Amino acid sequence: MAIQDPGPSSATQPTDAPLLQQALDAVRVGAWDWDIRTGxxxxxxxxxxxxxxxxxxxxxxxxxxxxxxHPDDLPVVxxxxxxxxxxxxxxxxxxxxxxxxxxxxxxxxxxxxVAGEDGAPAHMVGRLWETTESxxxxxxxxxxxxxxxxxxxxxxxxxxxxxxxxxAEGLLGPSWELVGRTLWDIPALSSPGLExxxxxxxxxxxxxxLDLLLPTDGRWYHxxxxxxxxxxxxxxxxxxxxxxxxxEHAAMEHAAAERAARIGELTAALAEALTAEDVVAAAAERxxxxxxxxxxxxxAREGGRVQxxxxxxxxxxxxxxxxxxxxxxxxxxxxxxxxxxxRFIASMEEMEADYPEMGGLxxxxxxQAWAFLPLLVSGRAVGGxxxxxxxxxxxxxxxxxxxxxxxxxxxxxLERARMYDAEHGRAQELQRGLLPRTLPSLPAVTAAARxxxxxxxxxxxxxxxxxxxxxxxxxxxxGDVMGHGLPEAATMGRLRTAVHTLAGLELPPDELxxxxxxxxxxxxxxxxATCLYALYDPASGLCTFAAAGHPPPAVVHPDGxxxxxxxxxxxxxxxxxPPFETTELKLPEGxxxxxxxxxxxxxxRRDIDSGIEQLAKALTxxxxxxxRAGPAGDREASPRxxxxxxxxxxxxxxxxxxxxxxxxxLLPAQEETNDxxxxxxxxxxxLTDENMASWPLPEDPVAAGLARDHIRHQLAEWQLDDLVMxxxxxxxxxxxxxxxxxxxxxxxxxxxxxxxxxxxSDGSLTTPRIRRALDTDEGGRGLQLVAALSQRWGTRxxxxxxxxxxxxxxxxxxx
Numbered sequence: 001m002a003i004q005d006p007g008p009s010s011a012t013q014p015t016d017a018p019l020l021q022q023a024l025d026a027v028r029v030g031a032w033d034w035d036i037r038t039g040x041x042x043x044x045x046x047x048x049x050x051x052x053x054x055x056x057x058x059x060x061x062x063x064x065x066x067x068x069x070h071p072d073d074l075p076v077v078x079x080x081x082x083x084x085x086x087x088x089x090x091x092x093x094x095x096x097x098x099x100x101x102x103x104x105x106x107x108x109x110x111x112x113x114v115a116g117e118d119g120a121p122a123h124m125v126g127r128l129w130e131t132t133e134s135x136x137x138x139x140x141x142x143x144x145x146x147x148x149x150x151x152x153x154x155x156x157x158x159x160x161x162x163x164x165x166x167x168a169e170g171l172l173g174p175s176w177e178l179v180g181r182t183l184w185d186i187p188a189l190s191s192p193g194l195e196x197x198x199x200x201x202x203x204x205x206x207x208x209x210l211d212l213l214l215p216t217d218g219r220w221y222h223x224x225x226x227x228x229x230x231x232x233x234x235x236x237x238x239x240x241x242x243x244x245x246x247x248e249h250a251a252m253e254h255a256a257a258e259r260a261a262r263i264g265e266l267t268a269a270l271a272e273a274l275t276a277e278d279v280v281a282a283a284a285e286r287x288x289x290x291x292x293x294x295x296x297x298x299x300a301r302e303g304g305r306v307q308x309x310x311x312x313x314x315x316x317x318x319x320x321x322x323x324x325x326x327x328x329x330x331x332x333x334x335x336x337x338x339x340x341x342x343r344f345i346a347s348m349e350e351m352e353a354d355y356p357e358m359g360g361l362x363x364x365x366x367x368q369a370w371a372f373l374p375l376l377v378s379g380r381a382v383g384g385x386x387x388x389x390x391x392x393x394x395x396x397x398x399x400x401x402x403x404x405x406x407x408x409x410x411x412x413x414l415e416r417a418r419m420y421d422a423e424h425g426r427a428q429e430l431q432r433g434l435l436p437r438t439l440p441s442l443p444a445v446t447a448a449a450r451x452x453x454x455x456x457x458x459x460x461x462x463x464x465x466x467x468x469x470x471x472x473x474x475x476x477x478x479g480d481v482m483g484h485g486l487p488e489a490a491t492m493g494r495l496r497t498a499v500h501t502l503a504g505l506e507l508p509p510d511e512l513x514x515x516x517x518x519x520x521x522x523x524x525x526x527x528x529a530t531c532l533y534a535l536y537d538p539a540s541g542l543c544t545f546a547a548a549g550h551p552p553p554a555v556v557h558p559d560g561x562x563x564x565x566x567x568x569x570x571x572x573x574x575x576x577x578p579p580f581e582t583t584e585l586k587l588p589e590g591x592x593x594x595x596x597x598x599x600x601x602x603x604x605r606r607d608i609d610s611g612i613e614q615l616a617k618a619l620t621x622x623x624x625x626x627x628r629a630g631p632a633g634d635r636e637a638s639p640r641x642x643x644x645x646x647x648x649x650x651x652x653x654x655x656x657x658x659x660x661x662x663x664x665x666l667l668p669a670q671e672e673t674n675d676x677x678x679x680x681x682x683x684x685x686x687l688t689d690e691n692m693a694s695w696p697l698p699e700d701p702v703a704a705g706l707a708r709d710h711i712r713h714q715l716a717e718w719q720l721d722d723l724v725m726x727x728x729x730x731x732x733x734x735x736x737x738x739x740x741x742x743x744x745x746x747x748x749x750x751x752x753x754x755x756x757x758x759x760x761s762d763g764s765l766t767t768p769r770i771r772r773a774l775d776t777d778e779g780g781r782g783l784q785l786v787a788a789l790s791q792r793w794g795t796r797x798x799x800x801x802x803x804x805x806x807x808x809x810x811x812x813x814x815x
Contacts, residue, residue: 052099070096079180151236201225270413280310295388332372343372347392369393375411444538447682448655460676461488478595479531506796509546520574556592599675697746733782734760763801
């Protein structure tokens with residue numbers, strides 16, 4: 001192909017020719033025609049001049065022109081040409097050319113597609129002109145971009161890559177593969193947020209950014225998307241180290257926040273810990289995770305010895321050996337307690353080298369590293385703490401400092417807990433001393449009871465009691481002094497003593513409550529107490545109830561029916577005004593009487609009415625379960641005859657199990673309570689007719705003889721002949737006193753129970769008293785004789801007079 005001269009333009013005026021020639025000389029423009037099908041290229045005479053080559057060098061091939069293009073720009077040129085051919089679009093590109101003299105110039109090329117007769121692209125024609133001066137600065141920038149440390153990409157308005165610098169090529173691939181491709185179609189830049197980020201940057205005309213992990217080198221890069229008038233520029237900055245620093249800083253901040261939170265939780269938990277076991281649990285839950293530790297031992301110093309308080313994460317064999325053999329002399333914890341300096345051991349080898357006297361104990365523990373910390377309070381070692389690890393571990397200075405600080409918190413809490421444990425132990429001992437240690441075994445009742453302190457472990461005012469009275473009568477008492485603490489516990493003890501004393505005087509329930517009300521009122525306006533008093537007479541089967549602000553008792557009939565009798569309501573003791581109303585109820589043989597305090601049926605999750613209903617269901621379920629247990633359960637649950645076969649031990653065991661069942665149902669172990677609770681369960685027994693005998697006597701001196709006759713015959717029938725003489729003497733004296741000093745009607749009654757009971761009743765309220773008789777007195781010795789012949793004797797008042805009673809031991813006890 002040849003270089004053709006288009007010749008001068010006929011349109012040019014002669015006067016303008018010099019100026020036109022000057023313009024052409026100032027800006028050289030070359031024309032070209034490229035036959036796409038044959039590859040032939042035609043230049044005009046300006047083309048070699050613009051490109052800076054001799055005309056004879058051009059051989060008419062497109063490859064020769066491409067050879068002049070700067071290698072760095074060739075991918076962009078080829079990409080633009082391919083795009084123009086593919087889309088039929090305008091070809092427009094700027095690139096550098098390398099001249100034979102070694103210089104580099106910039107040219108601008110613009111072309112268009114000319115279609116052939118078949119409509120397919122046949123030619124591309126265009127012009128080329130020099131832009132070296134205008135693009136000198138761009139060339140400088142290009143060189144700077146080419147070798148900058150960050151990756152750089154230029155993208156046109158259609159999101160196609162126009163340019164990549166060397167760094168970008170190293171990360172994403174060579175320019176000849178990437179130029180002309182859509183930015184987010186490059187595999188290395190595959191990210192769901194890249195396209196949306198680019199479009200937002202262009203639409204908002206605001207730079208955007210995102211972080212991306214490149215698969216080519218596995219490092220993190222920040223992509224800075226900056227909009228420009230004709231497209232977008234993208235900078236790739238390696239931020240791997242920065243991210244690592246930020247992640248480490250964030251991890252440190254997170255760890256610091258977690259430590260602060262753990263320390264706050266530990267402080268709160270230790271503040272709430274009441275017992276030493278609570279301290280160990282709080283420390284294990286919140287200290288061990290901070291350091292990745294797996295074992296904790298807390299020890300307390302008692303006198304000259306160190307005793308284990310609690311341990312977590314150790315095998316039982318190790319703990320048993322530690323408890324039996326104690327801490328070896330010269331051990332790290334012993335030294336730490338002696339001088340107050342913590343010891344940190346990073347490995348088993350270090351332990352064996354520095355503390356050979358420990359022997360095989362560390363190996364038995366299954367641990368590989370330890371921190372031995374003295375627990376100091378005001379400079380005094382109150383115990384020791386061992387934090388251990390399953391693997392070798394060298395603690396940092398910060399970790400050691402933190403452990404020492406935490407050991408101070410544990411020491412303070414342990415000291416408080418030990419003081420609480422001691423105080424709580426004394427309080428519990430006081431509480432046990434104020435309550436019955438054992439319940440008496442009486443003919444009229446078989447009983448079992450439970451007392452449960454509040455969850456906080458404070459002293460309460462709940463109490464119960466069973467008091468034996470004359471004629472086998474029994475008083476069952478339960479009460480609750482309102483409030484918690486030593487004053488309330490002391491009041492409870494005084495009330496219990498007062499009830500014992502007043503009941504021993506054989507006072508009726510209403511009068512007994514009047515005295516108790518006066519006593520509580522005298523204690524002050526802040527003291528109140530509730531009480532339920534049940535007086536049961538086995539001879540009649542009658543039970544008299546007196547209640548002062550207390551929940552009603554539960555009566556379980558032999559058929560299993562649960563009934564809550566409508567006991568007369570009276571205000572609590574200390575707030576009541578006598579007289580007190582009482583309620584009398586006849587109970588069948590074998591009935592169960594259940595007395596309880598409000599804390600047993602009332603809690604934060606239920607009111608007292610719901611609690612009483614739940615108590616009734618629990619009683620029914622427990623008794624049904626006992627009946628289904630088989631013959632043994634049936635025997636224990638059913639009434640017993642008064643003579644011959646009763647097995648009180650088995651019956652007491654059944655009532656014990658019933659108490660446990662009621663407690664587990666109404667007061668589950670996992671449920672915290674803010675009130676103490678007490679329950680008393682008693683099975684009542686009546687005195688059968690065969691064990692009772694009663695006779696009216698005349699108000700006449702012959703009454704003593706009649707009484708002796710009745711006694712001889714009845715004791716013979718009961719095969720108690722050995723007691724005939726003493727019982728005759730007792731009855732004679734009592735009847736004689738009634739005839740001489742009292743008034744009728746007169747009645748003699750004998751009761752055979754665990755003792756022989758002899759009673760003489762009359763209609764007088766005069767109380768007989770023993771007096772000292774002089775040697776010259778003819779009388780005054782009758783009651784002295786009665787007291788000498790009987791085991792116990794006394795007087796009680798009845799609704800129509802009084803009764804003088806005596807008790808004599810049986811030759812062969814029946815109970």
